[in-house]
Amino acid sequence: MSDEPVANHTFGWTLGVLLRAYQSTVVTVIGDLPHGQRGYQTLAAVVSGRHPTQLALASYLGIDRTVLTYLVDDLVEAGLVERRLNPNDRRQRRIVATDKGERVYKELERRVSEAEDHLLGALSPDERTAFKDMLQRTACAVSDIEPAKDPCQVAEEMLSDGG
Amino acid sequence: MSDEPVANHTFGWTLGVLLRAYQSTVVTVIGDLPHGQRGYQTLAAVVSGRHPTQLALASYLGIDRTVLTYLVDDLVEAGLVERRLNPNDRRQRRIVATDKGERVYKELERRVSEAEDHLLGALSPDERTAFKDMLQRTACAVSDIEPAKDPCQVAEEMLSDGG
């Protein structure tokens, strides 16, 4: 193992390198978005329209509810999203993207996609697709291992009464 | 893109999910190691025998030098590694694994590998290999984009005067 001339890097290390590179790239690309990469992920989740409550949003993003409050606060302040009361359950507040939010996200998403492709420059186009697909499947499967997060399967019943 | 019935998760989100899952798994598996996943990565890097100086080690791990000091301190205290002065340049201190450190790492590495396989359970064995390979290539290619880190190409000349 240890006398191999190449590679021999830890899986976790490669993950970390990739994530750091991704983060710094994304932060550079999105610039003024309130909470950097976090804010971008949040905006993306909001635009997707799933996650009827802040709780669902927080667990999807893997962050604390108290943190999400500030996050949403700042996104609201930036005019990108707004809190909308669920008339069926006025405890819940659905976070929806404003028109501006959608426009901004579309533009950012374009830039971020470019950055991602740049990041995956070592892979051929086919490999990139395969890589992203595997990454998706793996990440979604994690929801089975750690059901507390349920990132992929969003209760769609919850959506029906909110939309 | 946006009207696909499934998936539609951000690349960064999948990365985050995977990393969080990996971290929590690893932390569970390694248990008492001083700095959790960080400590494990450090130990792995030390055992690999590359990185003749703490600076090289820090940049490889993508962490600050001042942080590495504490990390190494605790690993030394745990009897896993030791600081060895480079006789050719006594400013430099090469971190080497003790016998205990190597034994511990071997065991931890076994467990972590299991955990990784479990984590990649959604992929077939062939896919796992391909995935890890692509991940490695991508992570290593990042060193070209951000040469400050130079994670993969370790100056081997530096090694020759230290070993």
Add this chain to the structure above:
DNA sequence: GGCAACGTGTTGCTTGGCAGAACATCTACG
């Protein structure tokens, strides 16, 4: 109506990691 449970927001505490400055040690170059 009364009570428990829930969603949200707020506060405070703690931890962890990063960044910067100052310092000691050592090497390299005149």
Add this chain to the structure above:
DNA sequence: CGTAGATGTTCTGCCAAGCAACACGTTGCC
């Protein structure tokens, strides 16, 4: 020898994140 630069250590401050606890409004159940 003296100076400049490199390495590592220590100290300090800072910021982000997570966690716990509480308050408030709301819902559901009895």
